[in-house]
Amino acid sequence: xxxxxxxxxxxxxxxxxxxxxxxxxxxxxxxxxxxxxxxxxxxxxxxxxxxxxxxxxxxxxxxxxxxxxxxxxxxxxxxxxxxxxxxxxxxxxxxxxxxxxxxxxxxxxxxxxxxxxxxxxxxxxxxxxxxxxxxxxxxxxxxxxxxxxxxxxxxxxxxxxxxxxxxxxxxxxxxxxxxxxxxxxxxxxxxxxxxxxxxxxxxxxxxxxxxxxxxxxxxxxxxxxxxxxxxxxxxxxxxxxxxxxxxxxxxxxxxxxxxxxxxxxxxxxxxxxxxxxxxxxxxxxxxxxxxxxxxxxxxxxxxxxxxxxxxxxxxxxxxxxxxxxxxxxxxxxxxxxxxxxxxxxxxxx
Ligand SMILES: C[S@@+](CC[C@H](N)C(=O)[O-])C[C@H]1O[C@@H](n2cnc3c(N)ncnc32)[C@H](O)[C@@H]1O
Numbered sequence: 001x002x003x004x005x006x007x008x009x010x011x012x013x014x015x016x017x018x019x020x021x022x023x024x025x026x027x028x029x030x031x032x033x034x035x036x037x038x039x040x041x042x043x044x045x046x047x048x049x050x051x052x053x054x055x056x057x058x059x060x061x062x063x064x065x066x067x068x069x070x071x072x073x074x075x076x077x078x079x080x081x082x083x084x085x086x087x088x089x090x091x092x093x094x095x096x097x098x099x100x101x102x103x104x105x106x107x108x109x110x111x112x113x114x115x116x117x118x119x120x121x122x123x124x125x126x127x128x129x130x131x132x133x134x135x136x137x138x139x140x141x142x143x144x145x146x147x148x149x150x151x152x153x154x155x156x157x158x159x160x161x162x163x164x165x166x167x168x169x170x171x172x173x174x175x176x177x178x179x180x181x182x183x184x185x186x187x188x189x190x191x192x193x194x195x196x197x198x199x200x201x202x203x204x205x206x207x208x209x210x211x212x213x214x215x216x217x218x219x220x221x222x223x224x225x226x227x228x229x230x231x232x233x234x235x236x237x238x239x240x241x242x243x244x245x246x247x248x249x250x251x252x253x254x255x256x257x258x259x260x261x262x263x264x265x266x267x268x269x270x271x272x273x274x275x276x277x278x279x280x281x282x283x284x285x286x287x288x289x290x291x292x293x294x295x296x297x298x299x300x301x302x303x304x305x306x307x308x309x310x311x312x313x314x315x316x317x318x319x320x321x322x323x324x325x326x327x328x329x330x331x332x333x334x335x336x337x338x339x340x341x342x343x344x345x346x347x348x349x
Contacts, residue, residue: 013055014096027080032065032072101128102296110296119303137176143338144177145184161185165236170222171243175203182215190215223249225256235260238267245271245314246298248307254326261349269345276315323347
């Protein structure tokens with residue numbers, strides 16, 4: 001229990017260290033520094049920095065030494081390699097913000113949900129949504145065009161994208177993924193769909209800035225697509241990145257995807273890598289963390305208005321079952337070497 005209390009406290013303090021840039025500043029030093037130098041470099045108040053260093057030192061993240069009776073602090077490089085912005089793909093520091101942000105946004109509403117069974121609407125989560133968008137953007141920029149798309153059907157999708165096809169990205173948010181695709185494949189036409197008009201406004205602004213002419217956006221509830229006559233059989237390829245597990249009507253959304261695909265159409269659903277049976281997740285290296293993110297966000301947003309409330313850990317078996325229920329003929333589940341958090345569910349209509 002003492003470890004649990006300490007680790008919870010350390011997560012919170014690390015989130016503050018990451019957000020304020022203290023880790024990045026300390027990472028630039030080659031030798032131990034005193035509080036004054038660290039605070040000056042970071043542009044922060046020394047008394048707050050001192051208290052924070054108390055946490056980092058007792059947590060054995062920062063090393064403490066003494067010079068002329070003064071405390072000196074050093075962040076070893078092997079720690080900086082994992083918790084600073086320079087760490088790139090290995091940066092786990094950024095994830096320390098997730099639980100504190102969810103606590104700020106939704107703790108009271110989620111506790112109320114335990115009594116009422118009601119969901120929690122997206123407007124509770126502006127800071128968390130912005131944070132998740134930044135993470136997703138960074139990931140799409142690194143892997144979508146160079147790694148993910150070439151992995152789909154042994155580059156067959158890339159060949160078709162080069163030749164010119166119709167593509168829809170569902171739950172596109174501010175359009176990062178679909179804009180990257182539209183830029184890379186000018187012969188193809190793209191549509192991004194999202195229920196959030198704010199997100200689509202931003203996506204349209206970015207598209208205008210980049211002068212892309214092969215890309216449109218629509219504000220639509222994806223759960224209504226299955227009844228949309230104009231869009232029936234319109235697309236060769238549909239993508240949904242991290243956009244299905246928190247739907248209130250996920251089966252309707254998947255039926256809608258099937259409805260808007262051509263007969264030879266393909267669907268790439270990228271969603272969380274987990275098993276549907278809790279007993280099979282016992283050795284998941286981030287089980288408690290991911291179930292907590294689900295409890296605090298994915299489940300409550302999926303329960304709004306009597307929604308299905310799949311939760312983030314709905315798992316591959318349930319996902320495959322639902323894709324088959326949505327009448328996809330072939331469903332392949334593919335592991336993603338560049339993204340161990342997710343699985344690629346590749347479906348043929
Ligand atoms: C976790 S975000 C994923 C964003 C994006 N695909 C990415 O990878 O960065 C999920 C998105 O789905 C959108 N969404 C949720 N329910 C929706 C619905 N019923 N119809 C369309 N979009 C929806 C949300 O507004 C949000 O932008």
